[in-house]
Structures are given as structure tokens and as C-alpha cells.
Amino acid sequence: MTDIQAMVVPGFLKPHQTLLGIVVPDDKRVAIDFKAFIRDFTPNVTRAREGLEDRQRHRAVESRRKPRGQTKPLVGMAFTYRGLRKTTLGAASLGSDAFRQGLAARSAYLGDPVGLKDEGNPKNWKVGGPGNELDALIVIAGDTRPQVDKRATELARIIQKAGLKMSYREKGDVRPDHPGHEHFGFDDGISQPGIRGRASEDPNSFITPRHIAKAEGPIHSLFGYPGQDLVWPGVLVLGHPATSPDPLVPGTPSAAIPAWTANGSYLVFRRLRQDVGLFWRTMRAEAKRLSKLPGFKGMMDEKLASRLVGRWFSGAPVNRVPQKDDRGLGKNKLANNHFRFDSDAHAYTLNSGFVDKFPQSMADPAGLTCPWAAHIRKVNTRDSASDTGGRDSTYARRLLRIGIPFGKPIRNPYATINNDPQKGERGLLFLSIQASIEDQFEFLMARWMGDPSRPKMPAGHDILVGQNDTPGENRERRCVIFGSEVQQASVSTKAQWVVPTGGGYFFVPSISALQTVLGG
């Protein structure tokens, strides 16, 4: 816990972040100084233990056991292949083709637009495209904007003093009007996995707290919050036991090649612009069309969108409350992620004594309630098998999302760009932690979200976030939803409301690797 970066374990889940992108000028002296910079900068990087202590303080504040106090912003440091190569020749040995090629080179595989004039083509990206690639990324995360700004300014000064170029700086903040919600309006990040493991000899010092009573038997060890999968650390951190066929048995460790990559991880950064008006105008038009079909009477845009997300605005899962949102359920962490797809769910006995009296989810194996194309079902098949077999393949795909929205919220969700004071400049600074870019982030994007037949049928594309790059289909995404009497209808659109505008693939070294191999 003292060697892993806090950005990886337990991950940054702060309401304010600033990203600083560093470029090392093509000058030999500066390249040598880059190593010195890394060495000198490393004490600023937050270790997992500090991050966990910070998280625990927050939990105590949340449960009103402690008053809210001032906490120091957390700092993470990561490198692209280009940047890593400037510090060590060993960069070429890292076991990831995707990392070496970089996000821009893999963009088409993810289904991103390839037209030269497309905003989503890497050539037009604000950061990370050809000519504006980064060497390193600093992530600063904190509880208040002034705190984060102050820390970012301090660190920017160190970067510039070292002769490095800071070519990118961007702020991300939770929405002030709806904290925790992304710009389309949905509560985000509820389905985060937990990390198996304890931080000390204390048998109760779980990194991810357990909420299900031991009386429930092995279920107690399968979940943190009810429904929150506990993944083996190797799913997120190199060199640690990963998934095995049985979720309670550790698998072989995720490969740490070369050895100094142990306790490191990969970070995917995607700057995704969200065209909120386009999304809601499309939902309104499609809902109107569907409402005239048998079985879809009364279909409204919010209900249609909830079907495509799998949750209502509040985060309440549609499998638990199919007809309308339930804010109480949506904000209740002990209930809002507890549901199953293939069989009926029931309430667990919880340590807190809370009794989950919200409606329980009913078996929905064919996606009659929550379509198989719904975003939350595409990326996490939960208790269902998939095209890659049993549940271990689902556990092995989980990633830790530590991103944050950028830009101001829009007041009129149907507004066109011309009527939008921000001119559409809002979206998500998507940041994810995983042990394998190929087997986790890219697999989810290309194999599940972007494919109409996977992980399971009857599905279609993940219309919310997925892409369709099949030649001749004009990027049209289609999916299947069901009406009240099992009538099947198709929803389709060519509208591109999530547009990649930047990013990169990064390696997040351990503290010891920063101090020795990269900074030595």
C-alpha cells in the first residue's frame, strides 16, 4: 500500500480534478533532466495508503462520525509510451501492444470516426492526437476547487521550472447542480467494482468495506456494497493475483514485465465531448415514434433513455423500478447496485441493520426490462454468462473509473449548439484504471459496446456510448427494446452525441519505480 499510487488503489473519487499534460522537449539535456524531474516530483505523488486513509476519513464524515476537515489534494503521475521511453529503454518491454501504439493509433479500432474532418478523428483532437501527444499526465484530485487549483499551480511551477512543457491543462468538476451525475443527467459510477484485500493485519481493514453480514455466508465475501463486485487486485494492479474461474480463489498474478512494473497499472484517458442537446432531441423523437407502436404507449424520452442506460436519472436500476424513477433507491448505496439479470434478487442481511424494502429485481434474462444493449448491461453482465463464457470473463473485464465531468451543465437539455452558451463544450474526462488495456478497456469498447451481438443477444449496439464503424453502415447504431407485451422494437440513430476529443494510454508506475527506474 506504500508502493502503489493512490490513483490506482483505492482510486481517485474526488469532486474536483485538474489534469496537467507534460511534454518533454526534444532536447537531450532536458531528457536527462526529465529523470531528475521525476525523482524530485515523486514525493508529491500520493501513495495508496494515504489515499485509503483519505477515503476512510470521507466515509467517517459521510456517516457523520467525524466533522469535515481540510484534506490535502491527491496527486497521481502517469506516462505514455513516448514519455516512458525517454526515461528508460525498458519501456519497450512493457507487455502491452496497445500501450506502445498509443490511443490515437488504436482509435479506429475503438470505433472512433476516421473522416479527416470528423471532430473525433485523432488528427483533430485537443490533446493526444498526432503532433500533440503527451509524455506524462499529472492528475490532481481534491475536495474543493480552490484547493485543487492551488495545488495544480504549485505543481505546474515545478514542471515549468524543470524545463518541461505543460501542453495541456484541464479542469474537471462534479456538476454543481447534480453532484455525481454526468451531463446527460444520469448518476454515474454506481457500479464501480471493489478491490479485494486488506490494508493491514487487522482482519476488518478491508480496502473495500464489507456491508453484507457474515450470516449471509459466502455472499459476504463476494460483494462490498450489495451488488458491488469485489475483484482480485491483479485485475487493477500488475503483479497481483487476478481472476480465476472461482471468484473466491485467486488466479495467477497479472504479468509484471519487466519486473519494475509490479504495483503499477495502466490508465486510459479519453476526453469525451457530450452533445447533450443532440442526445435528448434524439430521445424525444425516438420516444414519440415508439409511443405509436403497440406495447410502447406513453413512451417518453426519460423512460427511453433509462432503458438505454439501464438506470434512471437518480441511479435507480430499471430492473428494480421498471416504470418510474425512485430517488430514494437511486441515492441509497446499500440498495442502488443490488440487482441481478438472470434470476430474481432478494434483500441481504446487512451489517448496518438497514433493511432493503425497495422493490427487488425480477429475472430478466432476455432483456425485456433492461435491454441487453443498455450501457450498464453491455459493460457488466453481472450474473449472466456472455460470449466469453462464465462469470470469470466478466470479472476479468472490470475496470476502475476515476474520471470526472468537464464543462458547465446545460440548462435546456434540448438546446442546439447555437443556443448553448458553452457551445457544446462539456463532457467527461474519462479516466480508467486496469491491468490490461487490451483485455479490459478495449475489450469493453470494441468487443461488447461496439458490437451488436455481444456480450449477449438480443442486443444491438450500446447506443449511449458505443460506436459502429462497420463499413457501409454510416455509423448508425441500432438496438432492440421490448414493449409491455414483449413486442420487439428497434431504436436507431446516426447521431454522434459522444465524441472523442483527446486522450492517451498511460502507465502508472509504482512509487519505487518512480524513485529508481524512471527517476534514478
Added chain:
Amino acid sequence: MALLTQYDTPAFLPDFNAIPGQLEAWNRAVSAWFDQNIAADQAMYGHTPLQYYNAATFDPGGIAVEQEITWNAFPKELLRRYGRERALILADRPWPIESFGVYPPDPDNTAGTSGVFYRPQEEYCEWHVRRNPDTDRILQVTFTSEPPEYWMSLTGLVPGDPTVPISDQYFPGDPETLLRLYHELVSPDVKYEDLFVSSDVKDANGKAITKKKQYNIYNKWNTTLGIAHLNSPPNSLVAEIKLGADASILYTDPKGRLLVEPDALMAYAAYGGPNRNSDPTIGATVNALARLGAYVTLRNPVGLYMDHIDLSGWEAPDKKSISECVRILRGLPGMIERMVVEVPKKRGFTISDLTIVGVPIRYGGQIAECITVKLVGTANIVPKHLPRLPAAGTGRVFIDPRWPLALEQFKSTPPGAVEGFLNEGIGDPKQSGAATMPVRKAGIATYSSQRRLSRFRFYKSEEIDAQRSQRIKSRAATGTSASYDRYPGDGCPRIS
């Protein structure tokens, strides 16, 4: 919904059209395979009706929902046992038939084997790679999902399996059509006698899997020299029909809890290969529908199909279209039976010059990773259904430390191994009234032998905890710097 009037050939393949009586015989055979598998399960589980049905003889009514079940074509069994790098090499090679079901650490060593080979591609999709013998460049990769029964029927006989029991099925047959198909699809050099065996072909247990003078699905033109149809032993139409029947039964674990988790269901119900992409998802999907009370069957035409090939990230050196490098030779879009990947000669390069996300194609398996295979089921949601009593699952799986990412089936649990899913909390007594239901006593599993099961030792949970603790500790000693001491009943390491 009316009764089905005829079971058609897979993907409506037309080869039987000109053979008098062949289509009718095919219809009878498919119908019999449904009936006999249903009868076998009924006999085993107390002679009550199954929720699995033969659409030619039973109409359950209700609302029919088609359920396509998809999976990846690359064999997960090899991935789990050998890792991707090695699995890609091994998957392209025919394996000696003696090694079926046995996974040696060094499968390359084929010395001393009978010379009869099968393809270790157990996901109902198989492929053959044709290379330039001088340069080793890949010229062509041919994929098939055609069931062996279809080709066997052209010889007049599809042998049954007395252990189920499935009876022999007889057809008018047409040897000329069989030979013509081999000539058209594989090689003009194929001779009729090449397709039959002169002596029994035996598996690792000495059991004759192809009898003397019968059509040899392992003939050289369907293994080492080419590919005509599926020949990996688990890849058959009868197996598909049987899996559907077995998976439509509700099962309980040893504690009497209803099984609902895909892996645990597979482990205890023992209806297929637990290390596959296909069987766990087919079984879990059918079982989930059956738990809802739906009647389930396979949609006509019953078959195994490639759904599509995903060309995302593929690139040719001339930057031109990849689509023209893929041709469907038999079947229909979405119901593909035979597909070839080959660069048109005019473009002047080979498959080996293509890249998938920047990585050159070196093995057929890289292409298989992009192929989605499927079958199509039908679920009839009926307004009222009889409550089905779950049967006690008779299977078990364990994790052998030698293959830590694979599940072993039907073997006694060796010291240091961990019995799988015993502690997962699978099922839920509060669900579906399972806790109050009298559990029907299961009979003898069909394709596991009673002898093997009787040797199986049931471990108490304390023993399992001790075994797991020991294994986790020994792994920590050889694995990483973290220590993985744990508390009984928990699954947590300490990250130091």
C-alpha cells in the same frame, strides 16, 4: 403457433434436395434426436415432462421469443490452459485423437500416437490454415460450423450413442454427393476410400469413436490436409440438442440450493465443458429461461452458425477494403456454415500481410478471435406453467494447481486442489421456493460414468478452507511480494 412441419437442413443447405428421401430422413433424424434426448432426461429425472420440446410434435403456445446465443470462436479451453500466445500456436494444429480430453503440458509432442487427428477447436467453429510451404505465409484460412451429422448422413448412417441412448439414424445417402462436396470444397484429389476407416478409431479410453468401415470424420482431408466439417468430438448437432435438453432442467447444489450462477450451474449440472465460451453461456441462458417457466427449444433450421466476423481494426498493406478478403461459401449471412478468408490474387499479398490492430496475422486463431458463433433458441413464455422440481446436480469441478485458470471435471480432487463453487453462495434458498421444494433424486449422469462419480469425495467446507489457505500461501511464496493469508470463509489477501 402450429407444429413445425419439417426440420430443415442447417442454414437450408441445398445438397439434399436432389437426393430422393434425404430431406425427409433428415427431418426424422432431427426429430428423433430431440425425442431421444428428452426421453433420456425424463428417464433420469423421474419421468416428468421437460420444458424442452420437439417443435415437430409439441406446441406449448404462449408468446414465442427467439433467443440468439452467441459466443467467441477461439477455444477458451486452450486460453485457460496455455495462455494466449501458446494457445494461438496450438489451436492451429491438429491434435492426436488420443489426447482428446487430456491436456498435456507439451501438446506438440505427437510421437507414438495413432496418426489420427482432430482439431482442438471446441467452440462449434473450426478452421484450417493453408500456408505457402516455402515461405510459411498464410494463403487461406477456412472456417466451418457444419455439423458432422450432415456429412455422415450422405453415407447413409449417422451412428447413435447407446449411453444416452441415441439410436442409429439411417438415410438414403448419396456417396457421389459426398465426394463431390469434398472435391469442390477441399481438393480434387480426394478419393472415396480416403473417407472411410479400415479399422476402429479409438479415444484415450480405448473406446471406438468411429467403427471400421464407417465414414471417418477424422479423415486426412478433414484434418491435416483440409477441412470439410466440424470434427472436434464435442462439436456436433446431437451435442447441441442434448445440451439444450440438459440445461432446461432446474438443478440444486449439494446443499439443496437452486443453482443460478452460470459457472456453478455448469459445474454441478455437468452438461458441457466448463472451460468453454459456448457451453456455459448456452446452458446458463437456457436454464434462466427455464427458471422463468418458459418452454424452450432450438429454432428451425437447427444448426450451429457463424454469426459474423468483426473486421474492426483490420488493415491491409494497400489500405483498401478488407471485406473482399472474406467470402461466405456456404450458408447465409447470420447463418454462416463455411467462410474463407483469403486475399484476392490481384492485390499481390497474403493473409500474413494483414494486421489486426497493428499486429500481423500469424495464426488462424487471430481471425477466430474475431468470429462470433451462435445458435438460436426459442422460448415460449406461457401464461401458466407447472412448477418444476429441481434435480440434484451430480457434477463437480475443481481447480488443479497445475492449471490454475482451468476447471477440471469428473476427477477426484487431488491434494492441494480446490473444489470449485462450493463456497460461492450460489443459488438462494429464498428464491423460487427452492428451500421448501422436495428435491427430486437424480439418476446416473449420462456422460459421466457412475464409477467415476462414486469415487468422488465430498469435502467438508472446513477442509476446503484449509486447502485453499494452503494453496494461497504457497502461491504467495512463489508469486508476488504481497502476502495472502486469509481468514476462513473469506477470499481476501493483504496487500502489503
